[in-house]
Amino acid sequence: MTYTAPAAEQRFVLDVIADVPGLAALPPYANATPDMVDAILAESGKLASNVFAPLNAVGDKAGARLADGVVTLPPGFADAYGLYVAGGWAGLGVAEAHGGQGLPFAVAVAVQEQLTSANMAFALCMMLSQGAIEALAAHASPELQDRYLARLVSGEWTGTMNLTEPSAGSDVGALKTRAVPHADGSYRIKGTKIYITWGEHDAADNIVHLVLARLPDAPAGTKGISLFLCPKILPDGARNDLICTGLEHKLGIHASPTCTMSFGDNDNCVGYLVGAEGAGMRAMFTMMNNARVQVGLQGVAIAEAATQHAVAFARQRVQSAKFGGSREAVRIIDHADVRRTLMTCRALTEATRALVYLNAAAVDRGHAGDAAATGLADLLTPISKAWATDVGVEVASLALQVFGGMGYVEETGAAQFLRDARIAPIYEGTNGIQALDLVGRKLGMDGGTHWQELFAQIGDTLHDLNANAELAGLAPWLDDALTATRAATLWLAAANNADDVAAGATPYLRMMGLTLGGWLLAKQALAAQKQRDAGIGDAAFLAAKITTARFFAEQLLPQVGALSAPVTRGAATLFAISEATLAA
Template sequence: MSRYAAPLKDMRLALDVAAGIEDLTRIPQFSEATPDLVDAVLDEAGKLAAETMAPLNAVGDSQGAQWDNGVVRMPEGFKDAYDEYVNGGWNGLTFTTEHGGQGLPFALGLAVQETWASANMALSLCPLLNQGAVEALTHHGSEELKRLYLPKLISGEWAGTMNLTEPQAGSDVGALTTRAERAEDGTYRIKGQKIYITFGEHDLTGNIVHLVLARLSDAPEGTRGISCFLVPKFLPDENGQPGQRNDLRCAGLEHKLGIHASPTCTMQFGDNDACVGWLVGEENKGLRAMFTMMNHARICVGLQGVAIAERAYQQAVAFAQERVQSAEYGSRGPSVPIIQHALIRRKLMTMKATVEAMRALTYATGGAVDRAHAHPDADERAKAQGLADLLTPVVKAWCTDMGVELTSENIQIHGGMGFIEESGAPQHYRDARIAPIYEGTNGIQAMDLVGRKLAMDDGRHWKALFADIRDFAGAIAGDDTLGSIAEYLSDGVEALQHAAVWLAGNDLDEARATAAGASPFLTLFGTVAGGYYLALQAREAQRRLDAGTGDPVFLANKIATARFFAEQCLPPATALLGPITRGAELFYALEPDQFAA
């Protein structure tokens, strides 16, 4: 398997341009994120990822997490790697200083997290779930719960999880049956089963803090009757240390296609009617905490698509440089490394350009989240929140779809070797395949985009973004170097505008037509928005070249990559306008029993 090296130059440019990290430092909360600090953080994160986490990726895939009578043991080396991560203070990078965090921007945290996910996606899931639990407690927990749990969760000494899914419910959270009963001491007794719980049990930390969705006996039906509870594996004693074991257990692990080192648990709560939980937020208002967790997780899962595609791209380049086969097309010369063949060049350039567009889109979303949380001006906070809400389903779905597509291209570039496990290429593809499924399937993200986000605030946020894209395309239209991008970006945003207006104009009688166009619309949205944020970087690269600053080879490559994306990736996406607006008639041309005819 090829080595991993964090793409620090590209990450830094994406932070500068797409996330606007220099502007973020003008917000008092993020004033510590100076250029020198950002460079140091990225450099050290890249070293930890490459030297400690990446070598364990194949180990974790082959050994997997092991279950034995309720106990889960992680693969060889994982505990030491996690300890090194915690001891380095990495877990608290973006969390509030009030409870021991460092208070740095979420956008910078995404860049750092990308290195973990590229190096070892399975291991990176533990801190990812923990982050969601911290966010939920920070925004919805009582002061006592914050005091007891946040310092240890933020440090990484303890780990947090999300417990949502049940066998009969799946994505329909309102159908859950886990029960909660009030106890006289103000706590609750939790009883039920949850499935697909990532890192629900493991031996990396001294305690595991579960956030569990459950329903009180007198709660309304559906999602209006869901409450959220904090349920620790060990009940803290008077000193806040893990004490008595709570009445919960891991009943088994799923045997999965990929991420073998990430324990996907079936969790049993209250087998002995003694599982103690504490309410997070208000009774019957658990969806608020859930969406706080899930919106954070959805951006981070989208980042996994970026990360795993980056790892696959690096492997594909290394193989293509070494693999010698056939003369170039039209030549009678000797066999050459396959990176010389135009067919392979198309695949590699598509991988490179798409990864960089995905990264730019994801970091831009992270910057919007930072402004929404911390900008001193209320109008700017609202504007940023609207953009973050709009882009979150796009990041989650488009980036993870592309992650699967690009890890598949890595296998194709390897040829027959790509189908052999020893090459390492299959692991990236297998690991990537879960990301379009968990934290809300990509179909759900598409329906969220067209069903909620287009209508949000009368469409103000998508209209503003599309206007920015049109203005940018107009600004570069006459540029000798960047002008070719303008034509394709203009075509893309006009198709996107047409599709958005058509979808937003549908009423309930046209619900099937809206649903039929949702997924291709999200793909079009992701491609155009990703192309836009990538093109912004190309303009900055040109500015730095003209000023004689920065690495001229990297900057020239950025411009070429952005042009390739515009000319080769945008036109096929623009063609999706037809399928988006065609309606759903032919989707229902067959009766259900005719599909098997």
């Protein structure tokens, strides 16, 4: 595959939606000057295009292989990882106090988008390490930080998250892995974890496993869970008692080793407590929230890559005369139906990108002390994760369709995007879990001020659109979407039957995603118009921004209204058919 980083688009969204210039005015992010951001995106774009992308099909075909507890990555991956480390990319978004470059999460996310577009299976490794860095930076003792954090920030070592067990998937609180205190202050860990991404591989000298486990006297459920650091290689250079016993045979992301990890087969797996006993879930959520934003980003990244791939094909493939036109065969990009597909891909990609970058910037503002921003980030996170990953699958499938029969043949590469994309709605909390998190926890937070504030901002944009001769046509579509979404929100807030709320969760999350997407594209159209009128920037790019916002408003925003009934019809019909009849 070839991949070209959409640096102009990324920069525009970082400026207009994430307000990185505003972030750079805050003490922690002073490094994020416009020149620095441009230089970073240009360099990471090269890494993505020249190093990661050429390995994407290689990794899919060869996959990660396991023999005797040793995982061998596909050819080229270990060397590529070396280039990533040498470039200092692992510390990009890490605070300078921890040896990083102190750039905002929003900028790190833009870089990670590029790497993920180019090679999602590989970029997962980086994503997991980022999570481990975050958890250790926030919760580990200075001693543990000294020993492990610096090597993760440099990229020399990689990190993992070990939550899932065979009977504890979405229900993390059901996990059974045990941790027993040891005389030297460490613990001995025993248990089996499954679906451990990049749990074992041959590209780094050490792997820092963060493992959720229970102390012998711990209470049931999530309150009894503590977090432990189990290094693959112990400080004295000996191998810890943990091993990869299996790799999953998956639909996609073949180059990402999805490991079954066995801890303490010989009762000698050393673990170090991270944070307080019983505070494991809280520590895990620190990293999980940002990981959810990053998984949403995977949806954006695959959508971008698949769209680029399909546009390139549509520009060169000649097939059939135009509908109702002369008999001369044209390139398929000239067919209106193919254009519709490509515009849908583009609009969804840009809308989800804006949402994820906005979310990341809210995380940054929260870290800089803005409590309202943290509330916004918390509200947006399940929407970013679920809507953007659904979009990733949808766009990958639309893009595959552009190739016709060739799309179904693996060598073309379109099918890999679909296979890779399909994991993202599942892991890091299924999209159903995200929807329940949104309606059950996030809407009601702080008395609902966060969604109220968000809707007020959409109202401001509506005001700007209505006052704008060129863009006023977007307003009715966005207004209808906002009205329907607000009504659904109020219905959920007033509902007093938990099943009814749960029944509406998934369509409600989609309403929110679409409405926010339409809003963020409209904001970009307003900004593009301003830049154009001021003679700043590339005219074609700015005109396209306005067109894409219009397309999204007219063609996709109407879906919001169609989701009102699904949100508000309650659970009765869903449970009216007995399960025996459902199975018949």
